[in-house]
Amino acid sequence: MTTSKEFGGTTLVCIQDCEDRAKEVLPAQEFNWYMDCADEGQTMEDCKKAFKRYRLRPRVLIDVSNRQFSTTILGHPVSFPICISPTAGQGFADIEGDKATARAAESLNTVMIVSHCAFFTFKDISLAAPNAMVWLQIHLYKNRKVTRYFVKQAERAGFKAVVVTIDSPVLENRRGMKRR
Template identity: 40%
Template structure:
């Protein structure tokens, strides 16, 4: 059997294992998949500017966010129905995140319960995804269960007033959501008022929404386009990240997800101002291939790649990864043209 050395290797292996409907659901995207592709290819247009002759013998990948300490600046985004990938489902994913000491966001559309996940990974740092329903009592009940189960934050997904995601129908795995197309920022203010848990809004893609979120008192922002699963033709998350970072000015932490498959991607996102990077599909490929151990393998792979990138770029800590260590390819082209024109 071939060695699995990259996230894409796990993706390919998972594609050969999963039933076609499960694979299509996990890998699917909206429209013609333009945004899905942009999420990936936009990272390839960013160049790393390494600094040499820096003593990088000792490196530290640890990260802190909202007063929580993690072994690396990586977390697992909310993704639905992990039992499509493996019989242990979300329990395996939560245990892997606990072992690797990173945050795991449990989707509302789970194939096991909030309480079972809490019992499976009691020492893990778990955050709860939330949608705001027309009947607020449903959303509040989820928050209360998460509080009781020891979850540490609520991640409010705001980018799907109507659901364009593909619904899988296979045996017991039927779900549909009563998404609330009338949700506004007033509803987010209501959510903030009913819990002491940090509120993180996921789905921010503009500086205007980022500033609105900060103004009403959210605790963190996730720059996300739902993995390209909702509105096609929106920008890649890494494309809009600098604009949002500049607008927020450090008032709240900024997390990014979408298209991350390599340690160099993580480095680039951190250099462009993200405080943390989340991954969604990659853990599911690992889960498919080898259960909990497969998720851990994916996380260790990215950890090794990030560590190696930091060493070669001249960074000893996450805090030393700064914006002057990356440059978009367009800037190189512009510089070359200007220089050539001066000759």
């Protein structure tokens, strides 16, 4: 698994590095769009704190010559149990947007969940990374024909599963967007 990425002369080794780099290279409006949280960012702060409470349980004096992160998700083999969550607006950061992310998922052998608001068509994303395992993220629209349309497009593009977002019955209160 790749743990660092040469990007613009800097080796990015953690999420914070990526965030710092994004702040350097992205126009403020795009950066703020990615960083904007609902209300005071309470959920985001809570999530960060919860994540920091995770501890790895050390298991010493055991055979570590064969360490395996690989597993299966919905029967599909992945090289480690972390998928790429759906994010709209990837084209703001890079002209290749979702296509580049699909290639990353393909090369790391894990699942990419493509936002139904992706910058590219599902077909283009599949063509960019023909061996990537890609799933569709969708909302359940009041007009079920809209939902069905996205699912059909994804099916035609070879997507293998549908991930339903159920926590957005209303749009979040994003203060950054209001301040524009």
